Amino acid sequence: MSLSFPERHLKKSSVELRGKGQRNAHAGSRDSRWNFWRLLLPLIYMTGIFFLSSIPDTGNPVTEAEKVLVWIKPGLQNLLHIPLFGGLALCWHLALKTWSRPLRHRVLLAFCFSMLYAVADELHQLGVPGRYASVLDLGTNLLGISAVLGYILSRDRRKKT
Numbered sequence: 001m002s003l004s005f006p007e008r009h010l011k012k013s014s015v016e017l018r019g020k021g022q023r024n025a026h027a028g029s030r031d032s033r034w035n036f037w038r039l040l041l042p043l044i045y046m047t048g049i050f051f052l053s054s055i056p057d058t059g060n061p062v063t064e065a066e067k068v069l070v071w072i073k074p075g076l077q078n079l080l081h082i083p084l085f086g087g088l089a090l091c092w093h094l095a096l097k098t099w100s101r102p103l104r105h106r107v108l109l110a111f112c113f114s115m116l117y118a119v120a121d122e123l124h125q126l127g128v129p130g131r132y133a134s135v136l137d138l139g140t141n142l143l144g145i146s147a148v149l150g151y152i153l154s155r156d157r158r159k160k161t
Helices: 005-010 014-018 020-053 064-071 074-079 081-095 103-125 135-160
Strands: none
Touching (some): 020 081, 074 081, 074 135, 103 135
16 A cells, blocks of 8 residues: 555654654663663672672681682782772762763762772671771772772863863
8 A cells, every 4th residue: 555645744653653752761761771780780899899808817718718818918908909999980980871971970979889888898897807997998999999980080081172
């Protein structure tokens, strides 16, 4: 069945009939599922940090994880907080990409969530045998978080110029 010229233009597609808001509703549900999976990224990462900070340091290693902890010198352990928490800040930045549009807000939220977890992690270590909370650890966490988020901000500024 062939439509004449006016009939072709009068006949609207199903997408046009639904309206712009409804057409994007399906894409929005896809985006919201993607947002959910993005949000899992920092949560899984924080779970990994939790397990690492739960390894006791009793001086008598039993598990493989404890043996690795004893093998790594304390000074190097402190320095490893920098990339570890820098990675957490990056995970939060990526997870919040579609939740918070302005970059500055996203970076601020990523900073707050990462630092809040850094403090919680140090407090968690108070209950782990042979581990303790340390201001030095918190400082290296802050350094890693600030370095990654500072790089993200500086890269964005370079793009604008």
